[in-house]
Amino acid sequence: WQKLAEHYPLWWEWVVLILIVFSFWYPAAHYAELPAQIPTHFGPSGAPDAWSPKSPVSVYLAPLILAGTYILMTALNVWFALAPDPRKLINLPKKRLEKMTPQQLESIRGETIKGLFVLKFLLAAMSADLSYESTRVALGLRNGLNPVWLWSFFGAIMLSSLYFTVRLLKLSK
Numbered sequence: 001w002q003k004l005a006e007h008y009p010l011w012w013e014w015v016v017l018i019l020i021v022f023s024f025w026y027p028a029a030h031y032a033e034l035p036a037q038i039p040t041h042f043g044p045s046g047a048p049d050a051w052s053p054k055s056p057v058s059v060y061l062a063p064l065i066l067a068g069t070y071i072l073m074t075a076l077n078v079w080f081a082l083a084p085d086p087r088k089l090i091n092l093p094k095k096r097l098e099k100m101t102p103q104q105l106e107s108i109r110g111e112t113i114k115g116l117f118v119l120k121f122l123l124a125a126m127s128a129d130l131s132y133e134s135t136r137v138a139l140g141l142r143n144g145l146n147p148v149w150l151w152s153f154f155g156a157i158m159l160s161s162l163y164f165t166v167r168l169l170k171l172s173k
Helices: 011-029 056-082 094-099 102-138 147-171
Strands: 037-042 048-053
Touching (some): 011 056, 037 102, 056 102, 102 147
Antiparallel strands (some): 037 048
16 A cells, blocks of 8 residues: 555545445435336436336446446556566567666556546546436436536546556656
8 A cells, every 4th residue: 555655645545435435325325215217328418318127236237337447446556556567567569668767667657556546536426426416317306417527527537548648658758
């Protein structure tokens, strides 16, 4: 954990975990109130376009996928942080890797760790919002997801992915 703490404050992980717990808690708190058919897919405008019978799978599938993604991304981050030689984890031609300085390698390691954390956070925030909004749609309190939030999360994920990709490309030159 100390290696990760060199790249971002570890208490930020608690924020992500709280978002994951919320993704499960909010639908669970309203499970008994949910109708027999619930929205399980939404179009680009946020309107529901697929419905399924209420079941634990249809209610909790998205938070379960998020929890699995969180575990996988955290494991990758820890592995990357603890790797004695980051060259073995960087996908570049061998000759290019051999020319890289230890500072370059550590910079790439740090940016990769930060980038994975940012993606974890954005995915958790998006999942929490989707759990909240889709539950409210199922309860008849909304007509659909808020398209501004939906597209904002999509844009933030794409832009952060692009940003970290460009950063890593620059660091690897």
